[in-house]
Amino acid sequence: MTTSETSTEKTVWRERGAPLLAPSDSGPLSGLRLAVKDVYAIAGHRVGAGNPDWLAEAELESTHAWAVGALLDAGAEITGIAQTDELTYSLDGVNAHYGTPPNPQAPGHIPGGSSSGPASAVALHETDAGLGTDTAGSIRVPASYCGLYGMRPTHGAVPVTGMLPLAPDFDTVAWLARDAATLARVGDVLLPPADRTREDHGPFRTALVAPDLLAPAVPQVREAFETAAAGLASRLGLRREVRELGGDPAERAESFSVAQAAQVRECDGAWVAAHPGALGAETRRRFVWAEDVGAERVARARESVSATARALRHLLTPGTVLLLPATPGPAPSREAGAEERSAVRRAALQLTCLASGAGLPCLVLPRMTAGGLPVGLCLIAAPGSDHALLNLGVADSRR
Template sequence: MIAVPSDDPVHALVPHTLKEPLLGATTGPLAGLTFMVKDLFAIKGRKVSNGNPSFYEHASPAHATAPVIERLLASGASCTGVTICDEFFYSVLGSNAHYGQPVNVRAPKHVTGGSSCGSAAAVAAKMCDFALGSDTGGSIRVPASFSGLYGLRPTFGRIAMEGVTPMAPSYDTVGFLARKAELFRNVGRVLLEGARVEATIERLILAKDFFLHAEASADQALWRALDRIGGALPEPEREEIAGQEIDEWRNAFRLIQGFEIQSTLLPFIQSHDTQLGPGVKERFEAAAGITYREAEEARHVRAHIKEKLDALARPGTLIVLPTTPTLPPERGIPDGASFAEFRNHTLAYTCLSGHSGLPQISIPAAEAAGCPIGLSFIGWHGGDEALLDLAVRLEPLLTKAG
């Protein structure tokens, strides 16, 4: 008997969550499983808030359910909740000034990461089997790393964005989170569409600059994890990926994302005098001031980045790097000036897949100071299934050692 949760021990759900489950088919590859969705997916007859009560107040009920949800229902999974996200998805912290901060059961004194924070909290707390979120600048990969979960940002365009609130459309993707690799792969098989490019993994590039600039405790734990799984992977070739250009890469993402927001979220905020939480308010103000020329210059930088990463990530080649450069910050950190350094450092690591459109998986690989740490593999265009298979292959090695 599928039912919605009667309580919410980790504060993962929005006040307007489901009262009755959306029941999946009685048969299918995901039959009997449950999932929850980030508060930006359309569900017929219901409204989304995008993490802001004012938006929810003015929104109209959806005329149709997002196709990505329909695919899961048709595969047998039932939707049992709508989860909290960072306000208008404009954060990687995992805190909402209006709805609160979900609890990270894997590290209760620390944040879940965001913006798909409620989805990560719910999966980690076993409130559901898996969850949907979105990833524009790291919103699946960061909470996956901080919450000890598997998370996939797919090849750009391989999961339908129809019925999902846009933020920065040239970066937006639907992603998903799960605790176990086999289930994670099964969900991916249901959701992934479009061109699949099969290749045997024969080359592994270790992004030495990204390991070098990671927090020492995280870096050391991930090196130990790499030692444990080394026999299952090609001998790594150490290469510098971004080098001195990394600040330019991150800034290009900031400028393009902010310029695209001028056409998606900003019009509502400005026309309704929307009250925004600290940090988010300042980022929207900065986004409003980005010029067309700045965005165009950033797009030229992005084209250079894409060309470079595409040349590296040929079919059969993976790039390995820490998912995040730091352990999760402690709860209570204000989303303001003190958060800026963490945000900038994190976006420098997560912008690679966004700029290139390449798929990236975060796997729960290690732990330091009581906090989970994710290890990421960036694959080739259409190589999502190879990443899912890799997760299944590596899980027993990491579980046995951990």
């Protein structure tokens, strides 16, 4: 292996085997190779959370995280523990300690984070699926940037036991794959059993488009979105309906960021304070900002997030799926500076905060491009519509 290949290997994998962990039993996922984000407990291994100091202090885990155990019991094998953005507090896929994983679908561009390692491993065909997390878009953004299928389930649908928390009110187990069928197979293992009677009657009849939600998207993405949304509705026989959510997208994203920051501070603030100099500069700036968020501002932010959630759930009547771009643009260049990436991250939050704040399931389909680079089409549905979304993705991929 060349020095360059070794360097790339370390940006994707913290630890890798052939496999690292064999399946516990045979089952519906037999033969599936899995990359696990470095925030899940794996018995006999440590959780590193994308930070060398955290890893150095971590103890060997005695049991698997719930999601890890469920996938192993279903026949999946763990190829390795994949890298993550520091303490998962980012959407970029850039790690000051381990580097930036490659994005083979957009060479020279970042992969997106914080589930950057699993996304890169799947895009590189080194695994078939990636187990990640999604708090503010950490599966949806890398799925969009890397041209992958991604799933954020209904909040609380999949147990987070044994998963390192960031902001528990918004944290979810999440996963991605190169094809819709594999994504659905993983979902069948992780999600509660579906109401098959309801699904057999076809739960989705309306594809909802809200023009005001497209504000953060760049012109090329808005144009691609119109084509992709019309194509999806046509292929699946969905009626297109135009509605508006209302409100200011930037204010919604800011409120979500503040509400999230308060929980990030509760989860990791003490560790960060006890380890000065342990974080990369960009992650450190986000933690400094989180520490300065006052209680009154947090209370206002939480009310704003709740109001948005109520409005969004009101739009998502039974049989309705909301379509929007997964990200406002394609992946930024690896050469982009911190300020540019920060601006892109703020714009992305205007889209991702919607499902995160309302606890809604969403599916990313690799159905768009902008400037020759992948951008995902995101579908958001009512709580508990997880299997229906995954089935919709499979049906769409066959047409």
